[in-house]
Amino acid sequence: MNFEPSEEQKLLIESARRFVREELYPHEEEVEKTGAVHRDLRQQIIDRALEVGLYAANMPQDLGGGGLDSLSMCMLDRELGRASYALQYTVGRPSNILQACVGEQRERYLFPCIRGEKTDCLAMTEPGAGSDVRSMSTRAERDGRDFIINGTKHFISHADIADFVILFAATGFEETPRGPRKRITAFLVDKGSRGFEVRDGYQSVSNRGYHNCILEFDNCRVSGLDVGFAAGEDLAGCTG
Numbered sequence: 001m002n003f004e005p006s007e008e009q010k011l012l013i014e015s016a017r018r019f020v021r022e023e024l025y026p027h028e029e030e031v032e033k034t035g036a037v038h039r040d041l042r043q044q045i046i047d048r049a050l051e052v053g054l055y056a057a058n059m060p061q062d063l064g065g066g067g068l069d070s071l072s073m074c075m076l077d078r079e080l081g082r083a084s085y086a087l088q089y090t091v092g093r094p095s096n097i098l099q100a101c102v103g104e105q106r107e108r109y110l111f112p113c114i115r116g117e118k119t120d121c122l123a124m125t126e127p128g129a130g131s132d133v134r135s136m137s138t139r140a141e142r143d144g145r146d147f148i149i150n151g152t153k154h155f156i157s158h159a160d161i162a163d164f165v166i167l168f169a170a171t172g173f174e175e176t177p178r179g180p181r182k183r184i185t186a187f188l189v190d191k192g193s194r195g196f197e198v199r200d201g202y203q204s205v206s207n208r209g210y211h212n213c214i215l216e217f218d219n220c221r222v223s224g225l226d227v228g229f230a231a232g233e234d235l236a237g238c239t240g
């Protein structure tokens with residue numbers, strides 16, 4: 001079996017290495033000292049990554065992304081990972097689940113993330129439910145066409161800089177081959193929505209400039225979209 005990277009992959013590795021050397025390494029000391037990636041610097045890195053085609057490299061080309069396959073993405077991640085975690089994260093790789101956006105969600109969430117105009121974060125883990133995702137207690141209950149969300153998430157990376165959260169919450173039960181199980185639904189909730197608070201998370205020993213957060217949902221109302229529920233509620237999206 002030939003494990004040699006293809007010519008295209010070699011070019012990708014080369015350009016990612018150059019990007020890390022020229023656009024990320026020079027700012028590591030500042031991030032170490034300040035514990036943050038300043039807003040202007042963030043924008044500068046996003047702009048440069050868009051210019052050289054490294055931004056949203058995981059997203060399909062027909063959506064405006066780089067269209068890299070999984071192996072090439074690993075190679076890119078490995079190269080970017082040579083830099084500080086906070087800086088390399090700025091070269092956005094939007095959550096793949098955003099491809100499930102439908103209708104107006106695509107213009108409101110998916111495409112802005114691919115264009116570097118918005119940033120997402122993804123919230124699954126809870127103080128009482130880490131590896132065992134189905135035991136989550138955050139719940140979203142139907143109220144007419146809306147959902148009311150209550151619960152707490154923690155360890156949520158980059159929620160401080162994200163524009164919205166992809167939130168996983170229990171919405172009832174479903175039959176599975178192993179019997180009834182909690183049904184988990186993904187919601188799109190904008191930062192600033194009433195009843196949704198983002199608090200500072202835990203200090204990291206390393207990874208300066210990277211922050212994780214605690215998210216509190218206290219009767220947070222999100223409106224269901226007709227289209228989101230047409231295909232069943234397992235991947236339904238809602239907008240806050």
Ligand SMILES: Cc1cc2nc3c(=O)[nH]c(=O)nc-3n(C[C@H](O)[C@H](O)[C@H](O)COP(=O)(O)OP(=O)(O)OC[C@H]3O[C@@H](n4cnc5c(N)ncnc54)[C@H](O)[C@@H]3O)c2cc1C
Nearest residue numbers: 121122123124125127129130131132154155156157158212
């Ligand atoms: C830096 C950082 C960033 C994170 N970012 C995010 C994020 O953005 N969004 C998000 O949703 N979550 C995030 N997480 C949370 C992460 O996904 C959880 O930490 C992970 O799912 C494990 O959950 P836990 O920490 O509660 O550990 P636990 O589930 O309590 O597990 C503790 C230990 O027990 C072991 N264990 C658990 N269950 C079993 C079992 N059945 N059999 C054998 N061993 C088991 C585990 O392997 C682990 O070693 C982040 C975590 C960290 C540390």
